[in-house]
Amino acid sequence: xxxxxxxxxxxxxxxxxxxxxxxxxAAYPITPQTHIVEHLSSVVAxxxxxxxxxxxxxxxxxxxxxxxxxxxxxxxYTATSSQGLALMNEILxxxxxLRLPIVMTVANRALSGPLSIWNDHGDxxxxxxxxxxxxxxxxxxEAFDHSVMAFKIAENHEVLLPTIINxxxxxxxxxxxxxEFPDQELVDKFLPPYHPRYCLDPAKPVTMGAFAMPEVYTxxxxxxxxxxxxxxxxxxxxxxxxxDLTGRHYQPVExxxxxxxxxxxxxxxxxxxxxEVAVDEMREAGMDVGLLRLRMWRPFPFADLRxxxxxxxxxxxxxxxxxxxxxxxxxxxxxxxxxxxMRGRPQTASFVIGLxxxxxxxxAFKAIVAQAxxxxxxxxxxxxxxxxxxx
Numbered sequence: 001x002x003x004x005x006x007x008x009x010x011x012x013x014x015x016x017x018x019x020x021x022x023x024x025x026a027a028y029p030i031t032p033q034t035h036i037v038e039h040l041s042s043v044v045a046x047x048x049x050x051x052x053x054x055x056x057x058x059x060x061x062x063x064x065x066x067x068x069x070x071x072x073x074x075x076x077y078t079a080t081s082s083q084g085l086a087l088m089n090e091i092l093x094x095x096x097x098l099r100l101p102i103v104m105t106v107a108n109r110a111l112s113g114p115l116s117i118w119n120d121h122g123d124x125x126x127x128x129x130x131x132x133x134x135x136x137x138x139x140x141x142e143a144f145d146h147s148v149m150a151f152k153i154a155e156n157h158e159v160l161l162p163t164i165i166n167x168x169x170x171x172x173x174x175x176x177x178x179x180e181f182p183d184q185e186l187v188d189k190f191l192p193p194y195h196p197r198y199c200l201d202p203a204k205p206v207t208m209g210a211f212a213m214p215e216v217y218t219x220x221x222x223x224x225x226x227x228x229x230x231x232x233x234x235x236x237x238x239x240x241x242x243x244d245l246t247g248r249h250y251q252p253v254e255x256x257x258x259x260x261x262x263x264x265x266x267x268x269x270x271x272x273x274x275x276e277v278a279v280d281e282m283r284e285a286g287m288d289v290g291l292l293r294l295r296m297w298r299p300f301p302f303a304d305l306r307x308x309x310x311x312x313x314x315x316x317x318x319x320x321x322x323x324x325x326x327x328x329x330x331x332x333x334x335x336x337x338x339x340x341x342m343r344g345r346p347q348t349a350s351f352v353i354g355l356x357x358x359x360x361x362x363x364a365f366k367a368i369v370a371q372a373x374x375x376x377x378x379x380x381x382x383x384x385x386x387x388x389x390x391x
Contacts, residue, residue: 096131101154118357261290
């Protein structure tokens, strides 16, 4: 059984963590993720969730505390955003190297400076190589679903990797949407109690995070790389199991009206739903345009992307972050790498959109398609465009 509710998306994430029966939470409030941990602190204080909630003095301490709690075998959760994620950076590499299945929500927000509390993907793109599994969601239902699934993915003994669920700050985190919540019984069936493979126990001492000489460091990194790459199959299994239970199925690269389309947009996060509106309007006008929505960011779904673009002539990649001083924005760089050896690969065009929360309406996507199609007939003059930049 399931019931339909209207709720702020941040609170829905909290509900998901509560239904997942998280046992240990450490967090520091930062806009726009504050409502998530604020609500969790209330349900713990009220006795609605049997968990340890640790108030800390910074995000660096939050993730450090999570490492300690996860290392003792507790199902562990935190959330952050923007400068908070940046402050965690030193420790994020340790969490994944220790193979600790921490789940974290990142309410994506632009990095300073100038100071901005609004949404783009600069924070997570600065942390793309931390060795965590990373997933993007588009709406409240997806935020709820993937918050539950993240624990099952991370805690699988063949995975044992921390996992980030990315949701767009404010334009998703602070809106009220209609969602379907499963009963606790279904979640318990899907997500049984966590039994760690290794944990800190005075009765059975183990070493975590030992010093590594140059003779073994490369092999350890290779093992980490292999584990992250191999997590792909386990993620798909968890998504399928959840889909069979709820009727909501997810894919690493999701297609929208792509059949036979020669021009494809590629987006991530909640602006994908805005792009859908633009695609509908363009197709009604007789334009042959489709949409790809990139859900899985790490591990990167190379084969899925190649299959999704097969037959297309032009792929327009929409980034929401810059690689300052670099040749290509982050998503474009990954896409080009994925398609490099592909025969008959489409021409790529790159647009950076929505920096610092700037509004991106359906008409913007239509203008991007028109500009990309026009420039595709000519020799490219620049690697990417920052769409709508003034002066």
